[in-house]
Amino acid sequence: MKLLFANFTRSNSVKIGLSFIVLAGIISLLVGKQHIEKTNRSIEETARHQQEHIERHAKYNKDDLGLMLYYIKFSLVNHTPPLNALSIGQRDVNPSVKSVTIRTLEAQKYDADLNNPYNLLIGNIDFSFVLIFLFPLLIISFTYNLVSEEKESGIWKIIAVQSKNPLGFVLRSFGVRLFVTLAVLLFLYAIAVPLLGIAPDRALQAFFLVSVLYILVWFAICFFVVSLQKSSNFNAIILLSIWILLVFVLPAAINNDLQNRYPLPEALETTVKQRKGYHEKWDMDKELTMDKFYAHYPQFKKYALPEGDFSWLWYYAMQQMGDDEVSEQSAALREKLGQRNMTASRIAQFIPTLHLQLSLNDIARSGLDNQLRFLDETGRFHEKLRLHFYPKIFSGAPVASENWDDFKVEVFSDEKVLSQSGLYTPLLVFIVLFGALGWFIFKKRLRRL
Amino acid sequence: MIKNAEIHIAKLFWKITFKNRAVFILTFIIGILLAYAVFSGWENFKTQKKIRVMYQEQARQDWLDNPDKHPHRMAHYGHFAFRPKTPLSVFDVGMESFLGNSIFLEAHVQNPTNFSEAEFSTGMLRFGEISIAMILQTLLPLLIFFLGFRSLAAERENGTLKILMSQGLNRKQLLLGKILGMILVMSTLYFPVIIITVFLWGFLQEMSISMDETYRLLVIVVIYFIYLCIFCVMAVIISALSKTSKTALTSSIGVWLLLTILLPRAGQSLGSYLYRAPSKAGFQAQIEHDVLRTGDSHNPDDPHYQALKDSVLAAYNVDSVAQLPFNYSGLVMKEGEKITAGIHNNHLKKLREVYAKQNSFSRYLAFLDPYMGIKNLSMALSSTDYNSFTDFQDLAEKYRYHLAQSLNDLQIKHISNTARSSADPASMLDRKHWAQIEDFKYRPPGIGSAFRNELISFLSLLFWGLLLVLILGRLFKTLRIL
Numbered sequence: 001m002k003l004l005f006a007n008f009t010r011s012n013s014v015k016i017g018l019s020f021i022v023l024a025g026i027i028s029l030l031v032g033k034q035h036i037e038k039t040n041r042s043i044e045e046t047a048r049h050q051q052e053h054i055e056r057h058a059k060y061n062k063d064d065l066g067l068m069l070y071y072i073k074f075s076l077v078n079h080t081p082p083l084n085a086l087s088i089g090q091r092d093v094n095p096s097v098k099s100v101t102i103r104t105l106e107a108q109k110y111d112a113d114l115n116n117p118y119n120l121l122i123g124n125i126d127f128s129f130v131l132i133f134l135f136p137l138l139i140i141s142f143t144y145n146l147v148s149e150e151k152e153s154g155i156w157k158i159i160a161v162q163s164k165n166p167l168g169f170v171l172r173s174f175g176v177r178l179f180v181t182l183a184v185l186l187f188l189y190a191i192a193v194p195l196l197g198i199a200p201d202r203a204l205q206a207f208f209l210v211s212v213l214y215i216l217v218w219f220a221i222c223f224f225v226v227s228l229q230k231s232s233n234f235n236a237i238i239l240l241s242i243w244i245l246l247v248f249v250l251p252a253a254i255n256n257d258l259q260n261r262y263p264l265p266e267a268l269e270t271t272v273k274q275r276k277g278y279h280e281k282w283d284m285d286k287e288l289t290m291d292k293f294y295a296h297y298p299q300f301k302k303y304a305l306p307e308g309d310f311s312w313l314w315y316y317a318m319q320q321m322g323d324d325e326v327s328e329q330s331a332a333l334r335e336k337l338g339q340r341n342m343t344a345s346r347i348a349q350f351i352p353t354l355h356l357q358l359s360l361n362d363i364a365r366s367g368l369d370n371q372l373r374f375l376d377e378t379g380r381f382h383e384k385l386r387l388h389f390y391p392k393i394f395s396g397a398p399v400a401s402e403n404w405d406d407f408k409v410e411v412f413s414d415e416k417v418l419s420q421s422g423l424y425t426p427l428l429v430f431i432v433l434f435g436a437l438g439w440f441i442f443k444k445r446l447r448r449l
Numbered sequence: 450m451i452k453n454a455e456i457h458i459a460k461l462f463w464k465i466t467f468k469n470r471a472v473f474i475l476t477f478i479i480g481i482l483l484a485y486a487v488f489s490g491w492e493n494f495k496t497q498k499k500i501r502v503m504y505q506e507q508a509r510q511d512w513l514d515n516p517d518k519h520p521h522r523m524a525h526y527g528h529f530a531f532r533p534k535t536p537l538s539v540f541d542v543g544m545e546s547f548l549g550n551s552i553f554l555e556a557h558v559q560n561p562t563n564f565s566e567a568e569f570s571t572g573m574l575r576f577g578e579i580s581i582a583m584i585l586q587t588l589l590p591l592l593i594f595f596l597g598f599r600s601l602a603a604e605r606e607n608g609t610l611k612i613l614m615s616q617g618l619n620r621k622q623l624l625l626g627k628i629l630g631m632i633l634v635m636s637t638l639y640f641p642v643i644i645i646t647v648f649l650w651g652f653l654q655e656m657s658i659s660m661d662e663t664y665r666l667l668v669i670v671v672i673y674f675i676y677l678c679i680f681c682v683m684a685v686i687i688s689a690l691s692k693t694s695k696t697a698l699t700s701s702i703g704v705w706l707l708l709t710i711l712l713p714r715a716g717q718s719l720g721s722y723l724y725r726a727p728s729k730a731g732f733q734a735q736i737e738h739d740v741l742r743t744g745d746s747h748n749p750d751d752p753h754y755q756a757l758k759d760s761v762l763a764a765y766n767v768d769s770v771a772q773l774p775f776n777y778s779g780l781v782m783k784e785g786e787k788i789t790a791g792i793h794n795n796h797l798k799k800l801r802e803v804y805a806k807q808n809s810f811s812r813y814l815a816f817l818d819p820y821m822g823i824k825n826l827s828m829a830l831s832s833t834d835y836n837s838f839t840d841f842q843d844l845a846e847k848y849r850y851h852l853a854q855s856l857n858d859l860q861i862k863h864i865s866n867t868a869r870s871s872a873d874p875a876s877m878l879d880r881k882h883w884a885q886i887e888d889f890k891y892r893p894p895g896i897g898s899a900f901r902n903e904l905i906s907f908l909s910l911l912f913w914g915l916l917l918v919l920i921l922g923r924l925f926k927t928l929r930i931l
Contacts, residue, residue, distance in 0.1 A: 031718055042728035049734045060748055071747075089575075093547070093567045095729065112549050112561040112568065114729040116804040117835055118811065120547040120567060122717040123575050133710065141699075233698050237595060240702060248587070249482065251576030256489040258573070259566065263496045267564045268504040268551060272529060275553075276511050279526050282872065283516050309872040337569055344571040354573060361572040368571045 005176050013141065018184060021130070021138050025188040028127045029195055032085030035126070036196065039080045039096050046075045046097050047409045054404050062400065066312030066393045073099040076381045078374040079413040081365055082198045083207060086127040087357075089366030093120055097409075098378045102389055104322030105382045106274040106330060109375065110267070127192065128360045131211055132353050133247055135181070136218045140239045142177040143222040145232040146170065152232060166446050170226075178219055185211060206423060207363050213427040214356045220434035227441040246353045254347055254354070262340045266333035270326045278322030286314055293317035296324060303394035313394045320386075334372070341368045349426040359423050365414045377412040454618055458626025463633045466596055475592055476638055479584060486579045487646055490539035491653045501531040501550070509888045517880050519871035520864065521782070524856040527555030530845035530889050532562075535832040536658075537665060539650055541582030543833025546574060552842070554849035554889070556786065556856070559793045562842060581646055582827050585673050586820060587709045590680040593635055594701035597684025600627045601928075602697040610930050621925040624685065628921075631681035639677055643670055664896050665830045672830075675910055676823045682917045689928055712818045713811065720810035726803045732796065739792045746785035757784060771866045779860030786853050794846070801839065808835070815909030822909040829899040829906075836902045841891055848889045855886050 008014060053072050061068040078096045095113035123129065147170060150156040160166050189208060198204055221242060225235055281289045286305060290313075294301045303313055323330075348354035361367030392402070466472055508529040515526060530552045538545050549562030567574055577583060601623075604610040613623065647666060651658055684701060691697035727735070744753025761780070762768065770777035815822030828834035859882055868876035900907070 027715075027718070031722070034722060038725075038728065042730055045728055045730040045734060049730050089572050090567075090570070093565070093570075097730065099730075107553070110563050110568070112563045112565065114561075114726070114732055114800070116721065116726060116807055117544045117547040117838065118804070118808045119717060119721050121544045122713055122811065125714050125718045129714070137706065232695055236698055236702065240591075244588070244591070248577060249579070251573050252579040252583070253482075253485060253489075255570070255573045255576065256485075256493070256579050258571075260489055260492045260496065263500065264564075264569060265500045265504075267569070268500060268531065271551060271553070271563075272504050272508050272511065275508075275526065275529075279515075279522070282522055283518065309874070310870045340569070341571055344573055348573075354576070357572045357575065366572075368569070 001172055001176070004172055005179075008142075008173075008176050009180065014180075017138050017141050018180070021134055021184055022187070024125070024130050024134055025127065025184075026191065028125050028130045029085070029188070029192050031125050032088065032127060032192075033196060035088050035092065035124070036080060036082065036085045039084075039091070043077050043097060043409065046077070046099065050075055050099070050407070050409060054407060058399050058404055063398070065389075065397060065399050065402075066315065068399055069102050069389055069393065071101070073101050074381075074385055074407060075099040075409045076374075076378055077409055077411045078370070079365070079411050081203070082196045083203055083364040084366050085196045086192060086198075086207065087360035087364040087366055088124050088126045088128075089357075089361035089364060090368055090371055091366040092124060094371045094374075098374070098381075100378065100382050100385075102316070102382070102386050103319045104274055104278055105379060106270055106323050106326055107278075109378060110271075127188070128357060130188075131185075131214065131360075132356055135185070135215060136243055136247075138184075139177070139181060139215065139218045139222055140236075140243065142181070143174065143219070143226060144235040144239050146173050146226050147229060148226070148232040148235055151229070160446075167442050170442065170446070174219065174223060178215075181215055181219075182212065185215065203363050206418070206420070207360065210356060210359050210363075210423055210427065213424060213431065214352060217352045217427055217430045217434075220431045220438065223438040224434040224441070227438040227445070229445055246351060250351050251354050251357075254344075254351075258340055258344060261343075262336050264333060264336060266329050266336060270329040270333060273329060274322040274326045277325035278318050281318040281321055289314065289317050289321060292324065293320055296320065297390070300390060300394060303391070316390065316393065334375075337368070337372055341372065344368075352427060352430055355426050362418055363423075369416070370414050373414055373416065374412055381410060381412075454622040455626040455629055458623065459629035459633055462600065462627060462630025463637070466630075466634045467637075472596065475595070479588060479592065479638075480642065482579065482584055482588070483581060483642060483646060486581050486584060487539065487649050487653075490542065490580055491650075494534055494536065494539050497534045501533060505529070505531045505889075513883055515880060515883055517877040519868075519873075519876050520779075520856040520859040520878050520882070521556070522871050523883065524556035524782075524853050527553060528848070528852060528889055529553055530841075530848065530891070532838075532841050533891055533893075535837070535893060536650075536654055536662065537831035538833050539653075540580065540646075540666075540669065541827045541831035541833055542578050542580045543582075543828035543831055544835060544838065545833050546570070546578065548835075548838045552845050552849075554845060554852060556782070556853040557789065559790075559797075559846060559849070582831070585643075585677070586823055586827070589635075589639070589677060590709070590820075591702075591705050592638075593631065593677065593680045594684050594687075594705055596634060597631050597681065598688055598691075598697040598701045599694045600631065600685050601688040602691045602694040603688075605930070606693055614930050620928045620930075624689065624921060624924055624928065627685045627688075628682055631685055632678055635677050635681050636674075639674065643673070661895050665899070668896070669827065669830050672823065672826055672910065675914070676819060679819050679910075679913050679917065682921070686917070686920055686924065689924055708818050708820045712814060713821055713824075716810040716814040716818075716821070717807070720807035724803050724806040726807065727800065732800060736789075736793055736796050739796070740789055743788050743792065744785075746781055754781060754784070757781070773866060776861045776864040776866055776868075779857050779864060783854060783857040783861065786850070786857065790846075790850050804835075812905050815906050816912055819910065819913045822906045822913070826899075826903050826906040826910070829903045830896070832893055832899075834902075836898070837893065840894055840898075844891055845889065852886060 050073065057068045057071050061071075076098050078098075080091065080096055084091060092115065093113070095111075098109070098111075100108050147156065150159060159169055163169050192198060193200065193204070222239060225239055225242075228235075230238075290305055305311060305313060344354075345358055348358050358367060362369060508531075512523075512526065512528060515523060518526075532548070532550045534545070546566035549565045551564045552562050553560045601610070604613070610623075614620075647670070683704065687701050687704065688694075688697045691700055741748075745751045746754055748754075757780075758770065758777075761773065761777070762770070765773055767773060811821055812825065815825065825834065829836065859878060863878050864876050870876075
């Protein structure tokens with residue numbers, strides 16, 4: 001065993017492979033760190049901006065609360081746990097901060113972040129990329145020529161004759177490689193945890209466990225291919241083809257399919273319709289708008305519409321109609337996004353690479369699921385602000401009566417509990433399946449020279 | 450010296466390659482993928498086009514349906530610009546999924562471009578998308594490497610190389626013959642496939658293809674051929690330099706991984722690591738800061754607007770704005786729009802410069818990595834690159850500015866200074882004016898802009914051609930036979 005280990009680690013190609021993966025791993029941690037810093041900076045800037053904004057408008061519009069609230073934005077932050085650095089997921093596309101005024105929500109809810117689309121297209125070198133794309137290549141390069149190399153150089157005859165248990169030799173060879181691979185993984189985690197300040201909690205534990213299982217899946221696949229005992233070249237081509245199938249072709253094909261299966265006309269429909277829903281009220285009888293508004297909020301019936309062309313009560317009732325009249329389309333959009341997410345997770349169970357990416361995103365709170373809950377929370381946040389300010393605006397409360405220091409940036413923390421069996425089972429099935437297949441084929445064929 | 454030895458070797462290589470059953474299987478798989486790429490790309494194009502055209506018309510209709518109104522209410526009613534999907538996105542989706550599709554155009558505000566596909570995607574999108582371009586850019590080069598790794602290394606291992614040379618063949622003929630053979634094999638796979646794809650695309654478009662699209666497609670067919678030729682030559686060179694066919698294979702795979710997976714990500718990551726782009730909050734705060742400094746139309750005591758007022762009052766020789774012969778608040782808004790739009794465009798320009806710096810690594814990487822060259826070129830020719838997107842954004846902003854200022858002009862001309870507010874029934878403008886402001890129609894730029902923007906990428910492909918010729922020139926003398 002010791003000899004096997006020394007023999008393996010002494011090889012030049014192994015050294016190159018190992019230093020390469022360690023380098024890529026460290027780069028990925030730096031990329032992750034920068035992502036977290038960028039997010040935190042953005043949150044700080046938002047908080048400062050919000051405070052300045054409130055102060056300035058409280059000064060300019062000190063006699064008009066309705067006008068002041070027309071302008072000022074309140075921000076909600078999607079909490080970014082440090083683990084997010086390891087799996088950036090959709091957090092580079094979707095903003096981690098939502099800033100909204102109390103006007104029509106549907107006109108602001110989906111406001112996009114500023115980003116360079118080229119960065120998004122090429123993709124991050126985050127840790128999940130290193131794990132999902134590069135670790136399998138390392139494993140393939142470690143194992144593709146096991147047995148076949150010995151056969152090609154004639155050593156296998158000696159091993160087969162001398163060893164009572166040639167399968168034991170194969171297993172030990174795999175064991176050594178597995179040990180080294182896991183050691184590298186552990187090493188990267190050992191750097192990541194202090195560097196990124198990741199708390200040693202259940203989330204980290206789950207994150208680590210699925211990574212280990214994923215590595216085992218690839219060892220099982222390689223074990224299976226090696227058990228067929230073809231030539232080294234054949235193994236290399238087959239394993240690389242499996243890799244391409246799992247990291248390129250299948251995920252991309254499924255993504256195309258999902259996009260086509262769930263197109264989202266509701267997005268544009270909602271956005272066009274909310275504009276009309278609000279604006280047409282300017283040209284309608286005020287009573288019509290007020291009746292609808294009072295039906296939505298019976299508690300505000302006590303505020304009667306004042307005389308004159310314009311009042312903030314009427315104005316915010318009109319703005320409210322922008323939301324109320326697209327509630328159906330908005331709900332349909334939300335449901336479709338939920339379906340997209342569900343279908344993706346279901347299909348991913350059968351494709352380990354996809355399953356791992358989606359699981360890591362879920363654990364790190366960077367997937368679509370997290371984004372959808374953040375959007376839902378933004379809706380609740382917006383409603384809370386409305387309910388707080390509506391009565392004050394309608395009763396003509398002075399701007400100074402509000403304690404504006406209370407309006408700091410709020411934080412949404414996604415606490416959804418993930419199903420443990422859902423995380424691990426699909427990977428375990430793959431390990432057992434390929435491991436067992438490889439085992440039986442080896443048992444049957446190993447004696448053959 | 451054997452006459453036409455290159456041609457003989459090439460023909461032989463072709464014959465041997467196509468005797469291999471595995472080649473048919475791989476080609477078949479790639480063929481199926483291509484067919485899937487065309488159909489799913491087409492499906493996506495068709496659905497998205499339908500949705501966008503429909504709501505673009507709806508948005509215009511809603512605009513036209515407005516009754517008599519205060520013009521500033523119309524300035525806030527605004528319009529939408531939905532980015533039309535280009536037909537060539539079926540060929541190369543490029544950045545499509547990461548680009549926003551909808552901008553709300555209203556007075557005072559430059560709204561973000563929302564609803565990119567990526568915003569509503571699962572983590573799956575990061576594995577990439579299947580398109581014809583993706584298959585030609587990444588999978589075909591690998592297939593070429595698989596077909597070519599044995600070309601010289603295996604013959605050297607078998608000793609057949611020695612025999613060939615002793616029969617009077619020279620190194621140049623041998624190498625050229627093998628390369629020719631590789632290109633022949635590649636062409637047998639590439640041309641039928643690309644011709645079928647192009648026809649399928651045209652057929653799905655019902656053959657309504659513009660001249661510009663035809664040129665674009667022609668250039669695409671040619672540059673992909675050059676790109677694949679580069680890989681054919683590379684495959685033979687790697688095989689020539691490797692001792693055994695096994696090292697040739699592993700080196701080829703290594704080169705392929707480096708070119709298509711690692712270098713692109715490394716280059717872009719380095720670019721975005723070195724040049725920090727501002728956050729949205731930071732970007733907006735900067736703009737607001739500049740606006741406040743230049744003149745804030747919302748501040749009742751702002752010096753810029755105070756000066757404007759004084760000069761206007763002096764010019765018309767009156768003592769209050771109510772006595773002016775035109776609508777004064779319209780004038781203020783016109784000035785405000787000019788200031789904020791100018792400042793916004795300035796900051797946007799700076800932001801894009803940061804992005805351009807981030808992307809410059811990927812751009813110049815093309816000299817190291819032909820994959821980046823073809824990627825940038827192909828996106829530009831398919832109008833799915835960043836420049837096509839900013840062109841749309843700029844035209845939409847131009848339209849927004851025009852819309853807002855036209856309505857300000859209407860207000861200045863037609864609305865009385867004594868109107869109490871925009872809800873005042875006395876300050877309504879006849880609805881006939883709404884139709885006079887023309888609809889937003891986006892016309893994408895012609896193929897010329899793609900050439901101008903991607904000059905570097907063109908040069909990089911040329912550079913690669915030259916580089917490989919130089920390496921071959923050396924190998925003509927130094928190729929090891931044993």
